[in-house]
Amino acid sequence: MGVIDMPAESQIQETGKPIVNDFAFMVATKNGSGSQTSNMALVRALFKMGIPVNGKNLFPSNIKGLPTWYTIRVSKDGYTARRATTEIAIAFNESTAAEDIASLPSGGVCILPQEWNWGHTREDITYYEVPVKDTVKAFDIPTERREQVSNMVYVGVVARLFDIPLELTREALVDQFGGKEKPVTMNYQVIEAAYNWAAENLVKSDRFHFAPMDKTKGKIIITGNEAAALGALFGGVTVVAWYPITPSTSLVDAIIENRHLRTDPDTGKDTVAIMQAEDEIAAAGAIVGAGWAGARAMTATSGPGLSLMAEFAGLAYFAEIPIVIWDVTRMGPSTGLPTRTSQGDILFAYFIGHGDTRQICLLPGSVEECFEFGWHAFDLAEQFQTPVIVLSDLDLGMNNWMAEPFTYPDRPLNRGKVLDKAALEKFIAEKGEWYRYRDYDKDGVGYRTLPGTDHPRAAYFTRGTGHDDRAVYSERSDDWVENMARLHRKFENARGHVPQPVVDYDPSRKIGLISYGSNDPAVCEARDRLAAEGIETNYLRIRALPTTQAVHDFVMNHERVYVIENNFDGQLCQVLRIEVPEDTTHMRSLALGDGLPMTPKWIYENVKRYEDK
Amino acid sequence: MAANRTIGKINALGLTREDYKGGKSTLCPGCGHDSISNQIISVAYDVGLKQENVIKLSGIGCSSKTPAYFLGRSHAFNAIHGRMPSVATGATLANHDLVAIGVSGDGDSGSIGFGQFKHLIRRNVPMVYIIENNGVYGLTKGQFSATADAGQVLKYYGRNELPPIDLALEAIIGGATFVARSFSGHAEQVRSLLKAALAHRGTAVIDIISPCVTFNNTPTSSKSYDYGKAHEIALHEIELIPEGFVPEREEINIQDYEEGQIIEVEMHDGSYIRLKKVGPDHDPRSRVQAMELLEKAGTEQLFLTGLLYYEEPRPTLGETLNLTDTPLAHLPEHKLRPSKEALDKLMQGLM
Numbered sequence: 020m021g022v023i024d025m026p027a028e029s030q031i032q033e034t035g036k037p038i039v040n041d042f043a044f045m046v047a048t049k050n051g052s053g054s055q056t057s058n059m060a061l062v063r064a065l066f067k068m069g070i071p072v073n074g075k076n077l078f079p080s081n082i083k084g085l086p087t088w089y090t091i092r093v094s095k096d097g098y099t100a101r102r103a104t105t106e107i108a109i110a111f112n113e114s115t116a117a118e119d120i121a122s123l124p125s126g127g128v129c130i131l132p133q134e135w136n137w138g139h140t141r142e143d144i145t146y147y148e149v150p151v152k153d154t155v156k157a158f159d160i161p162t163e164r165r166e167q168v169s170n171m172v173y174v175g176v177v178a179r180l181f182d183i184p185l186e187l188t189r190e191a192l193v194d195q196f197g198g199k200e201k202p203v204t205m206n207y208q209v210i211e212a213a214y215n216w217a218a219e220n221l222v223k224s225d226r227f228h229f230a231p232m233d234k235t236k237g238k239i240i241i242t243g244n245e246a247a248a249l250g251a252l253f254g255g256v257t258v259v260a261w262y263p264i265t266p267s268t269s270l271v272d273a274i275i276e277n278r279h280l281r282t283d284p285d286t287g288k289d290t291v292a293i294m295q296a297e298d299e300i301a302a303a304g305a306i307v308g309a310g311w312a313g314a315r316a317m318t319a320t321s322g323p324g325l326s327l328m329a330e331f332a333g334l335a336y337f338a339e340i341p342i343v344i345w346d347v348t349r350m351g352p353s354t355g356l357p358t359r360t361s362q363g364d365i366l367f368a369y370f371i372g373h374g375d376t377r378q379i380c381l382l383p384g385s386v387e388e389c390f391e392f393g394w395h396a397f398d399l400a401e402q403f404q405t406p407v408i409v410l411s412d413l414d415l416g417m418n419n420w421m422a423e424p425f426t427y428p429d430r431p432l433n434r435g436k437v438l439d440k441a442a443l444e445k446f447i448a449e450k451g452e453w454y455r456y457r458d459y460d461k462d463g464v465g466y467r468t469l470p471g472t473d474h475p476r477a478a479y480f481t482r483g484t485g486h487d488d489r490a491v492y493s494e495r496s497d498d499w500v501e502n503m504a505r506l507h508r509k510f511e512n513a514r515g516h517v518p519q520p521v522v523d524y525d526p527s528r529k530i531g532l533i534s535y536g537s538n539d540p541a542v543c544e545a546r547d548r549l550a551a552e553g554i555e556t557n558y559l560r561i562r563a564l565p566t567t568q569a570v571h572d573f574v575m576n577h578e579r580v581y582v583i584e585n586n587f588d589g590q591l592c593q594v595l596r597i598e599v600p601e602d603t604t605h606m607r608s609l610a611l612g613d614g615l616p617m618t619p620k621w622i623y624e625n626v627k628r629y630e631d632k
Numbered sequence: 633m634a635a636n637r638t639i640g641k642i643n644a645l646g647l648t649r650e651d652y653k654g655g656k657s658t659l660c661p662g663c664g665h666d667s668i669s670n671q672i673i674s675v676a677y678d679v680g681l682k683q684e685n686v687i688k689l690s691g692i693g694c695s696s697k698t699p700a701y702f703l704g705r706s707h708a709f710n711a712i713h714g715r716m717p718s719v720a721t722g723a724t725l726a727n728h729d730l731v732a733i734g735v736s737g738d739g740d741s742g743s744i745g746f747g748q749f750k751h752l753i754r755r756n757v758p759m760v761y762i763i764e765n766n767g768v769y770g771l772t773k774g775q776f777s778a779t780a781d782a783g784q785v786l787k788y789y790g791r792n793e794l795p796p797i798d799l800a801l802e803a804i805i806g807g808a809t810f811v812a813r814s815f816s817g818h819a820e821q822v823r824s825l826l827k828a829a830l831a832h833r834g835t836a837v838i839d840i841i842s843p844c845v846t847f848n849n850t851p852t853s854s855k856s857y858d859y860g861k862a863h864e865i866a867l868h869e870i871e872l873i874p875e876g877f878v879p880e881r882e883e884i885n886i887q888d889y890e891e892g893q894i895i896e897v898e899m900h901d902g903s904y905i906r907l908k909k910v911g912p913d914h915d916p917r918s919r920v921q922a923m924e925l926l927e928k929a930g931t932e933q934l935f936l937t938g939l940l941y942y943e944e945p946r947p948t949l950g951e952t953l954n955l956t957d958t959p960l961a962h963l964p965e966h967k968l969r970p971s972k973e974a975l976d977k978l979m980q981g982l983m
């Protein structure tokens with residue numbers, strides 16, 4: 020049993036005191052039964068109580084029927100990482116109930132339907148059995164809605180047993196249904212009935228309680244994919260081409276839902292084109308064509324889709340075309356574990372393309388950063404005339420996170436070096452020439468013109484390899500070597516402009532942790548726990564590739580550096596071995612790709628295991 | 633050079649034919665593709681096409697190299713094999729003011745890019761889509777393409793047992809609103825079809841049989857010069873009559889033609905295509921007739937050329953998406969970034 024994930028357990032056994040705002044529960048249901056509405060009602064109600072809360076959907080690749088789990092963690096200290104163990108099980112799926120009950124720690128709680136007549140197989144936990152069918156039967160609910168509404172029973176029971184004000188569950192439903200009266204009433208009446216039934220029939224005999232706090236005031240709750248969509252819309256995206264794939268689909272769904280933000284009030288017409296392509300190759304081709312012609316163009320995909328985009332990603336790199344690709348990563352190939360989270364694409368994404376390519380990758384670690392990188396990615400893509408790949412993941416993208424309200428972009432759009440007719444005329448007047456790939460500023464970035472520029476010398480011929488700096492076809496080695504040298508200059512130049520790492524550093528500490536993306540909450544919590552046991556760590560969270568001097572220094576300035584990531588091969592660690600070639604002794608890979616969001620427990624145990632050696 | 637030009641030979645934009653040329657071709661001498669490039673140059677010069685508004689797009693293949701050899705003042709994008717349609721789709725979405733000319737091959741559009749070809753047509757991306765169809769993969773040295781004749785024998789690849797794909801028929805099935813077939817040896821027809829295609833709003837597909845003199849020019853091949861010259865059956869004489877050209881229209885002595893021998897196809901902008909019957913009966917305004925005709929051509933091995941199908945254009949992709957009149961690529965910042973108030977309001981809603 021890990022220490023970090025079980026504070027409640029030890030409290031139960033040792034002190035018997037009430038446990039307030041520091042536990043987790045798991046809702047086990049069948050996929051497609053509509054339990055998501057109930058789970059979100061609980062998350063929102065807890066959020067409204069001011070308690071830091073995080074909900075995670077651990078769902079199967081299936082539309083209906085297979086088991087699915089939703090975990091909700093409340094933490095008075097604001098921790099949001101996934102815990103390996105949950106104290107309370109809402110066992111609403113008969114096929115997994117035995118397993119769900121067995122997973123509970125001693126002193127845990129199980130809520131399950133009365134009609135199953137489930138025997139009390141464990142003496143060290145509390146059972147609450149509730150009449151799900153009878154509660155719902157009392158209401159006139161259309162047959163097709165009945166299964167979904169049944170899940171409201173556990174919302175009412177949880178509210179009663181652990182002290183959530185009934186009114187807040189109602190407010191949560193109002194939020195969720197966008198104020199639509201009918202579904203709110205239909206669901207709320209069941210919550211209320213279950214609540215009242217519990218009040219009359221259940222005797223509280225566990226120690227778990229929710230108590231109001233003020234820690235969510237002024238905060239928002241949102242998924243990473245929705246945040247990314249808003250970021251793109253505020254970043255001036257003009258062409259979105261995509262092909263549906265979990266877990267990226269909800270990103271484009273959110274762009275579509277919020278498209279009104281970009282409906283021109285003067286004409287009622289849209290300033291963003293959204294096209295569902297026939298596959299990811301076409302999606303990539305469309306954004307390459309659009310980026311070339313002057314659009315801010317993006318796609319959203321996941322691993323299998325990124326594979327199909329590989330040829331275009333390489334072309335865009337060499338033809339120097341700005342595009343933005345969101346890769347919301349998941350496990351392995353299509354038939355693998357498509358609904359399970361992973362950070363398994365970072366190596367592939369960084370080098371995607373044939374020939375010598377290294378792509379700018381952004382690594383958001385929070386929903387705030389999903390928003391920020393949502394707009395910033397376009398600035399970088401246009402500034403460096405190159406693809407920018409943003410690597411989010413299923414956990415960050417599809418789960419709801421508390422966050423500070425997003426900050427409005429602090430700078431105007433950076434459209435990069437684009438010469439319109441007047442600027443081109445001036446350029447030619449001053450320099451006597453203009454050539455597309457000539458490195459006039461010695462920063463590796465040439466000046467481009469957009470198709471349609473009304474100037475007889477504006478045109479140039481775009482192709483991948485095989486051109487000189489005048490964009491003229493050339494198979495000469497020296498032309499190509501020169502081009503590669505310039506691309507290298509451009510890439511080195513980009514290091515200073517991509518989002519810099521977030522570093523917590525104290526020279527007295529000898530151990531460093533490096534991680535990225537959605538692992539952040541788990542790393543932060545593990546650090547606190549390690550510190551409590553006297554293992555002080557520094558922490559650097561990488562937010563982009565290529566890396567900077569700061570990463571280099573961080574690696575070299577510690578006795579040991581643990582590179583923590585959610586995959587099997589330690590892919591970021593491999594990238595860092597390339598980025599910091601001098602290092603042969605400091606870095607250790609701590610990598611686990613089990614399809615689940617990283618837990619503090621795992622990080623804590625593994626760092627400790629090495630350090631205790 | 634300038635001294636060689638015939639004085640007075642300039643078009644409406646004050647440009648010479650020379651001004652419409654591109655770089656020097658690197659294709660095999662006599663390649664059918666070069667003659668198509670020449671017709672593009674002539675047409676652009678004749679109609680006074682503004683090259684700065686044109687984009688040239690292509691995939692990969694000998695055919696796809698040709699945009700480098702015409703309209704040197706137009707932006708061009710030599711993309712990747714079979715994927716020109718998606719690039720064209722994105723580029724025309726970004727800027728619907730651009731006149732897009734795509735050049736592809738039978739391998740590029742009929743095999744690797746077959747899906748993209750069909751989906752571009754389905755979306756009605758406004759562009760002229762030229763297929764330089766030689767029945768082989770030229771650039772990879774002479775493998776069979778999907779348009780090769782059934783039963784044809786090639787030195788290294790043996791006998792082709794598979795039936796050919798008819799790209800014009802595929803275009804019609806896919807929903808193209810302008811579909812033609814031509815022969816690169818029939819320069820005048822290529823030109824008149826190009827003129828009409830440029831005036832069309834929507835996807836205009838022209839499948840041009842364009843002999844590969846190096847790998848597929850034996851007289852028995854239906855994609856050879858000899859075969860084309862001997863067997864081509866043109867359906868009509870084709871002429872694009874620009875909008876407002878009324879007087880000349882009345883000059884035609886309709887009586888000289890029997891009924892049904894002249895078909896005038898009206899276009900969206902008031903201009904029209906005049907077709908004078910010279911071959912078998914065919915009214916290109918009927919989709920069923922066009923499909924029947926191509927079916928017959930396939931089974932009876934007839935090399936029919938001309939305008940095969942024309943329909944009132946459906947809305948283009950950009951129109952379907954209700955996009956602003958100002959091209960997306962030209963929108964100023966205040967149209968691209970919603971206000972701070974809009975963000976604050978959204979944030980309030982998420983609290």
Ligand SMILES: Cc1ncc(C[n+]2csc(CCOP(=O)(O)OP(=O)(O)O)c2C)c(N)n1
Nearest residue numbers: 693694695713737738739740768769770771
């Ligand atoms: C992805 C990919 N696969 C294969 C090739 C190799 N390739 C180049 S051109 C070509 C065939 C071109 O044939 P076609 O489109 O008919 O053009 P042609 O040369 O006959 O004009 C092939 C297979 C490539 N460039 N890219």
Ligand code: SF4
Nearest residue numbers: 660663694770844845
């Ligand atoms: S190989 Fe064939 S298609 Fe290619 S340039 Fe030569 S003749 Fe033309």
Ligand SMILES: [Mg+2]
Nearest residue numbers: 737738766768
């Ligand atoms: Mg070919």
